[in-house]
Amino acid sequence: MTTTVTSRARLARFRAPGGFLLGAVLLLGVAPLVLPDFRLSLLAKYLCYAIVAVGVSLAWGRGGLLVLGQGVFFGLGGYAMAMHLKLADATAAGETLPDFMQLYGTSDALPWWWEPFRSPLFALVMTVVLPMAVAAALGFFVFRRxxxxxxxxxxxxxxxxxxAIWLVGQQATTGGTNGLTDIQGFFxxxxNDPVNQRMVYLVIAAALLLVMVLARQLFVSRFGELLVAVRDSEERVRFLGYNPANVKLVAYVVAAGMAGLAGALFVPAVGIISPALIGIVPSIGFVIGAAVGGRASLVGAVLGAVAVAWAQSTLSDxxxxxxxxxxxxxxxxxVGFLPGGLASLATLLRNRRTRPDSSGGAV
Amino acid sequence: MTVILNQSFTGISIGAVLLLIALGLTLTFGQMGVINMAHGEFIMAGAYTTYVLQQSISAAGLSLLVALPLAFLVAGTLGALLEWLLIRRLYTRPLDTLLVTWGFSLMLQQLARDIFGAPNVQTRAPDLLTGHISVGGVTFANSRLFILGLALLCVLGLTLVLRLTPLGRRIRAVVQNRDLAEVSGIASERVDRTTFFIGSGLAGVAGVALTLVGPIGPTMGTNYIVDAFLVVVVGGIGQLKGSVITAFVLGVLQAVLEYSTTISVAKVAVLVAIVAFLQWRPQGLYTLRTRSLA
Structure with missing residues (x-):
């Protein structure tokens, strides 16, 4: 009996790195080899949603913060990236303004807030920093009170x-309802070259793996424990001398940064960012993927997001x-009947087999 | 001066629409704590009820009058069905009701698309409501006055029901202390369903009114739902007067900002104002004082 327990414990220690290695091999090795270009670029898009889902899993699954506005951060990251790529496209074509501004713009000068996005470094930093700054500002005021x-x-x-409404209203400077479309180059x-599309896929897959490692480290850290405690009983955490507002703020800001990164990578993968991709409906969509897969489980949230996005694009056509x-x-x-998502099914079944009376309260 | 009066009337009529759609939410969200995203689809159900009635009753005025109680029944029944099917299982997990009812609202939208088609449909407004009255240079559109009157009538009716009837007493008792209400012999589950029926029914009435000012389509509900929730959040949970004041203040604020800037900037500015307001009053304008920590 003791031998099986210790061997099982030894196995469990290797489960997370082993799973990570398996995921890395599948995403970076197998998928690019077996999938045709078209499927691979679709997968790249789904993986962007999965990156958002990692953040949702952190903020909502672990922190209990129902983040229904991840589209904002996805959009800020996406627009920051798209603005730079549009400017680079225009420069490459020998124009001074992006194409849509020549169509709709009333003045021929570039708006001042577009100007810094000429710098690739500034744009790259902004894709993550801008969403985090907005989340920090909102979170600070909201959680403090x-x-x-x-x-x-x-x-x-x-x-x-x-x-979304604001972006639609600014036709001349943000492309309005159309958004920023028709992006040709990526640094x-x-x-348009399939090889470069493949490279974009690899960048996205690597980013997803990186974000998952970061999230896992947060989950198992003291911060992660505290976050779950805040979710389950905020008052008790406060009585223990912690400030729950700071804990929630960090989770919210990190989740926003992940959504921003996902938005930035979405732009070269799909070639467009528009208000329709970041409003209320897509924002709820980001949460739903995580809910279906299992909000508190990292792998569950990622697989759920990919599965829902896949079902969406195949079945909806x-x-x-x-x-x-x-x-x-x-x-x-x-959500109603399986709050732990599909990830909790395995636990539920296992618990039923070994301990019939415990109902596996995974949330 | 005329401009100011005209703008404040615009603001008040925006406020009346907000109030009408938020009124049902003050019951379902404010009193029961259920975040019902399908509220917008109950509005849609009310609007389509008006449309269907006009197919058989050609007199526009009469059909509108018949539509009001009928839409209340249709939307209320849908709401009671939703409560019985799903929400009563989720009272301990209020945040999850949001996503579950969102799923329900998707199905209702598709149902409307299958029955009535995806494009918007038109209803005819009664002649009486198409004109406008001018008093001293200020124009009052009749349809807007009608909505204002209807909103105030609904507030009055709801207040009377909550204050004076045995049902209202039971609703207030369950909201204030569910356990104590239960040991006093109140069937709290039945009260929940009735409350939800009334709240959803009010969404149906709002839907009838909205046929006068906006398009009727499968996704019309989503345009209103966020604003309606904001009204209840700012107004405070469990108090009708908070929502009434908030609806009109937000309406006037929106109108003033739209006049001085653009619609899109006004939307963002109103949101910033709301976050700022919640700094001062995190629980909204009026709250029920309880001793619970949660």
Whole structure:
């Protein structure tokens, strides 16, 4: 008996690095070899959603913060990247202004807030720093005054709606409803070349793996323990002498940074960023993937996000009406009846087999 | 001066629409703590009820009058169904109700698309409501006055029900202390369902009113839902007067900002104002004082 326990414990120690290695081999080795170019670029897009889901898993799954406005941070990262790429495209074509500004713009000067995005370094830093700064500003004011639960969810959702509406209104400087489209180059590489698309995929896959390692380290750190404690009983954490507002703020800001990174990588992979990709509906979509897979489980959230995005793009073309019903039903069943997501199914079944009376309260 | 009066009337009519759509939420979100994202789809159900009635009752005024109670019943029944099917299992997990009801709202939207088609449909407004009255250079659109009147009537009706009827007494008792209400012999689950029926029914009434000012389509609800929730958040949980004041203040603020800037900047500015306000009053304008820590 003791030997099996110790061997099992020894195995468990290798489970996370082993799983990581397996994921890395699948994403970086197997997928580019077996998938045709078209499928690979779709997978690149799904992996961007998965990066957002990692942040959602941190903030919502572990921290209990229902982040319904991740589209804002995804969009800020995406627009920061797209602005630089549009400017680079224009420079390469010998123009002074991006193409859409020549169409709609009233003045021929570049708006002042576009100017710094000429620098690739500035743009790259901004894709992550800008979302984190916005999240920090909102989070600081909201958490400090103990605005929580549904109030926080609605405020973050309103932020997504407000940004989308604002972008639509600024036709001349942000491309309005169309967004920033038709992006040709990525730091000097032509995105129409399949080889470069493959490179973009590899960058995204590597970023996802990196973000997952970061999130896992946070999960198992003291901070991660504290975050779960704040989720489960904020008052007790406060009585212990910690400030829950700071804990929540860090989780929210890190999640925002991940969403910004995902948005920035989404742009070269798909070639467009627009208000339709960041409003209320896509923002809820980011959460749903994590909910279906298992909000508190890192792997569950990632797989859930990829699976939902895959189902969305395959089924919605073939059966648009049936897919919407299925999607609605999926949300209802996954959130209502399986709050731990698909990731908790395995635990539930295992617990049922060994201890019939415990109901495996994974959340 | 005329400009100011005109703008404040615009603001008040925006506020009336906000109030009408938020009124049901003050019951379901404010009193029961359920974040019902399908509230917007109950508004849609009310609007389509008006549309269907106009297919069989050609007199626009009569069909509008019939539509009001009928939309209340249709949307209320949908709401009670949702409560019975899903929400009653989720009272301990309020945040999850948001996502579950979002799923439900997706299905309702698709149902509307399958029945009525994806494009927006038109209803005819009664002649009485298409004109406008001018008083001293200030123009009052009749349809806006009608919505204002309807919103105030609904507030009055809801207040009377909550204050004076046995049902209202039971609702308030369950909100204030569920356990104590239960040991006093109140069937709290039945009260929950009735509260949800009334709250959803009010969304249906709002839907009828919205046919006068906006398009009717499968996704019309999503345009209103966030604003409506913001009204309840700022107004404070469990108090009707908070939502009434907030709706009109936000409406006027929106109108003033839209006049001096653009619609999109106004939306962002209103949100910033709301976050700033919550710094001062994190629980909203009015709150029920309880001793619970949560």
């Amino acid at each position: 103990r605005v929580k639960g549904a109030y926080f969810a609605i405020l973050s959702q309103a932020l997504a709606a407000a940004l 000097g590489y032509d995105l 073939a059966f648009p009406a049936a897919w919407t019903y299925l999607q609605g039903l999926l949300f209802v069943v996954a």
